[in-house]
Amino acid sequence: MTRPSGPDRRGGTRPPRRPDTAPPPAVDQARAAALELLSAVRTDGAYANLALPRILAARGLSGRDAGLATDLAYGSCRAMGLIDGIIAECSDRPLEDLDGAVLDALRLGTYQLLRTRIPAHAAVSTTVDLVRSGPRPGAAGFANAILRKVGQRSEDQWVAVLAPPVDVDPVGHWAVATAHPRWISQAFADALAPRSDELAAALQADDVRPRVHLVARPGRITRDELVAAAGGTAAAYSPYGVYLDEGDPGRIAAVADGRAAVQDEGSQLVAVALANAPLEGTDRRWLDLAAGPGGKAGLLGALVAGRDGTLDAVEPAPHRADLVRKTVRGLPVTVRTADGRDPGFEPGTFDRVLLDAPCTGLGALRRRPEARWRRSPSAVAGLVSLQGELLASALRLVRVGGVVGYVTCSPHLAETEGVLRRLGDDVTVLDARAMLPGVPDLGDGPTVQLWPHRHGTDAMFLALIRRDA
Ligand SMILES: C[S@@+](CC[C@H](N)C(=O)[O-])C[C@H]1O[C@@H](n2cnc3c(N)ncnc32)[C@H](O)[C@@H]1O
Structure with missing residues (x-):
């Protein structure tokens, strides 16, 4: 016997059929744009910060509508793990069995209920409208029921239900409470130790949209x-930094013609150090061994000039x-498309070498709303091994007495101190703090770890390594 086809009322994956009566409701464009973004992130692996501007432009959204769409889309991406945990708690079916489009709408609705001032009835009804006008209109009642359960508690109350007590398991607690995967909470806790009281602030900083920093090229x-x-205003720490409070940096003539560029202050600081x-x-030949897209090469090129x-x-x-070629135009920089492990230079050629190594990017999660859920701890081992090989290459290419700057945009100890543990006794790790005058809270040295919650920069790590023999 064949079952009649039609939509699964509980948001499942049976073939869709729109009810013959009632036309689909008009949905508001800001929420539709946010939903489109969530779908692109889920199905295409889109980067939210690249995909959303295109979606907004295609829908002709600007001003307040664009602002609302951005808040809903980015906010839902950032909080996704927590949101999914709450939806799972309210649903009698596993999330994997829900239709993706219905799940995305529920995520948007849950975000509005828990993290915005949008009235609950509006959060629920607009979400139900999105479901009703989507590929599974029959799941509208299911979405309505789930969201009513979600709305029975505040975010704090949900965290109390889902998270382990902070005194028993602080890493697990703050992972849930700040909507981060546990392995990232653990990595931050390890890097912050012994200052475990900063864990919550460090994780919360990933939800703060960073200010735009400019670098004035020397x-x-x-x-x-x-x-x-x-x-804007002069930056607190970088001698070349400017904080921009508002406006599109692309419209600034000095940025357009390459005298200045957009660059996080932490990136400026490690290059200057x-x-x-x-x-x-001698101090005439410098090398940037992992240069794309060229931010630090632009600053180093101006300094070496x-x-x-x-x-x-x-x-x-x-x-x-x-x-990189585009970024360094007009500077004494030669770009070579090559693998840094064997780029084809004679050993001992360079006075200074920057290795800004490929890494997990855990230090820049605030820039990529979905990144914390997409990164995987399984990638760490492969990256650490590549970082070690690149560092060995950097130390081969620097001359005796020259300095290698080992940098990651990650505080993960395996990628920072762990890589340095393999250094031989023919090098000295210099005190990098001395190269960052005026920057507070740099720890015990000799390496330096910057943090968004302490310094307002990305969480850059820096080790300065001199080759002695
Ligand atoms: C953290 S990014 C560098 C950012 C750059 N320094 C900047 O400031 O714009 C790391 C770069 O390393 C590159 N990379 C990956 N594998 C590499 C390898 N085997 N050798 C050299 N570079 C590599 C990546 O393509 C990426 O562009």
Whole structure:
């Protein structure tokens, strides 16, 4: 006997059939845009920060509608693990059995109920409308029932239901309470130790949208001139940094013509620290061993130009190597498309080498709303092994007495101190704190770990390693 086809009222995956009566409701464009983004993230692996501007433009959304769509889309992406845990608690079916489009709508609705000031009735009814106008209109009642259960508790009350007590399992508690996977909460806790009281603040900082930082490229424009031209304020720590409070940096003439660029202050600081590390003898040939897309190569290129030197930049991905070429135009920088493990230079060629290694990127989660759920701990081992090989190459290519700056945009100890543990006794790890004057809270040294919640920068790690023999 064949079952009649038709929509599964509980959001399941049976073939859809729209009811013959009632036309689909008109849905509001901001929520429809946010839903489209969640679908793109789920089905295409889209990067939210790249996909959303395209979606907004295609729907002609701007101003308040664009602002609402952005908040709903990014907020739902960031909180997804917590939201899914709550939906699972309210549903008598596993999330895997729910239709993806229905689940995305429920995520949006749950986010609105728990993390916005949108009235509960509006959060529920607009979500039900989204479901009714989507591929599973028959699941509207199911969505309504789930959201009514979700709305019976506040976020804090849900956390109390789902998270282990903070005194028993602080890592697990803050993972749930700040909507992070446990392995990331653990990685932050390990890197912060012994200051475990900062774990919540460090995780919460990933939900704060970063300010735009500009770098005034030395020799091309001063920081004061950039402040005068672009507005904003001088950065707290980087001698070349400017904080931009509002406006589109692309519209700033100095950015458009390459005298300045958008660059996180932490990235500026690690590049400047390498450039200022003490060195005896020549100081004319610098190397950036993992350069794409070229942010630090742009700053190092401007700095080495002031010393009548040159920078070589290595990047294996052709499209990223092209981005470096674009970024360093007009600077004494030569870009080579090659693998940093064997880029083809003579050993001992360079006075200073930057290795800004490929890494998990756990230090920049605030820039990518969905990233915390997409990164996997299984990637760490492979990255650590690549980082070790690249560091060995950097130490081969630097001359005796020269300095390698080992940098990651991750505080994960395996990628930072763990990689350094393999260094031989023919090198000295210099005190990098001395190269960052005025920057507070840099720990016991000799390496440096920056943090968004402490410094307002990405969580960059820096070790300055001198080759002694
Ligand atoms: C963290 S990013 C560098 C960011 C860059 N320094 C900047 O400031 O714009 C790491 C780069 O390493 C590159 N990479 C990956 N594998 C590599 C390898 N075997 N050798 C050199 N670079 C590699 C990646 O393509 C990526 O562009």
